[in-house]
Amino acid sequence: MAWVNESNAREYDPVEYKIVEWRREGFELSTDRARLDIDKVQHFLSVQSYWAQGQPREILLRTIANSLALGLYYQGQQIGFARIVTDYARVAYLMDIFIDEAFRGKGLGTWLAEVVRTHPDLTQVPKWLLTTRDAQPVYQRAGWNGLKSPEMMMEISPANPANCVSKTLADTHMTVLATHTTVSATHTTGSATHTTGSATQTTVSDLQTKAKENQR
Incomplete structure (x- = not known):
């Protein structure tokens, strides 16, 4: 469902x-x-x-x-x-x-x-x-x-960063679907909502590299 x-x-x-x-x-x-x-x-x-x-x-x-x-x-x-x-x-x-x-x-x-x-x-x-x-x-x-x-608790933090990037992660590609919601009037008593999307693709390892740069 x-x-x-x-x-x-x-x-x-x-x-x-x-x-x-x-x-x-x-x-x-x-x-x-x-x-x-x-x-x-x-x-x-x-x-x-x-x-x-x-x-x-x-x-x-x-x-x-x-x-x-x-x-x-x-x-x-x-x-x-x-x-x-x-x-x-x-x-x-x-x-x-x-x-x-x-x-x-x-x-x-x-x-x-x-x-x-x-x-x-x-x-x-x-x-x-x-x-x-x-x-x-x-x-x-x-x-x-x-x-x-x-x-049982684990963490990743600036003081305790992830140790490595696995081969599996390095080969992974991620698609981000950005949704945009617009509202248009249909009658004086209601409105209709329409959702559209656009996709961008990047590698997970690229995003991790950018995240590390932002923490410096």
């Missing part, structure tokens, strides 16, 4: 973005992207954090656009940030967490890491992940645990 049909298109459409807010003792956590102080978030991640040093602003904007971003506020000023990468079904990865230095020690990191799991679209997600170098106690107080089977 094909994926796109009237029945499953309605049932499995991407989760609708909604604004969710939590409040406690004058502090407010919100998923409203319009409230984010992008300059403040950019400064912390690219200058002060150990995991996103030198990250360009364009990368930050893309990460926010493609994840569930959260701002932490006090008296109208942003004092913290985090985001969740998720499929809203099986896994959610909490990352890029920061609390302004002036507000640390108040339990805000623990509060954030606990209440985000009550987001109405995420309460049924069975697996949550985060990584931290030295704040394990903060998240343990919010119910988080160390990995039960760390030997």
Whole structure:
């Protein structure tokens, strides 16, 4: 059965973005992207954090656009940030967490890491992940645990890059079908959507080479 049909298109459409807010003792956590102080978030991640040093602003904007971003506020000023990468079904990865230095020690990191799991679209997600170098106690107080089977986890990262490109991968060609959706009016009460596509072809190894160049 094909994926796109009237029945499953309605049932499995991407989760609708909604604004969710939590409040406690004058502090407010919100998923409203319009409230984010992008300059403040950019400064912390690219200058002060150990995991996103030198990250360009364009990368930050893309990460926010493609994840569930959260701002932490006090008296109208942003004092913290985090985001969740998720499929809203099986896994959610909490990352890029920061609390302004002036507000640390108040339990805000623990509060954030606990209440985000009550987001109405995420309460049924069975697996949550985060990584931290030295704040394990903060998240343990919010119910988080160390990995039960760390030997099962693997990674590729700038600090731990892929070792080699196999012959199979080097011989692989990839086709990218770019779809373009246009909406045209049919009557005053409705519209019709038309999707067209154009294909480009390249080798996977070429894309990997470009990705490595972009990381330099």
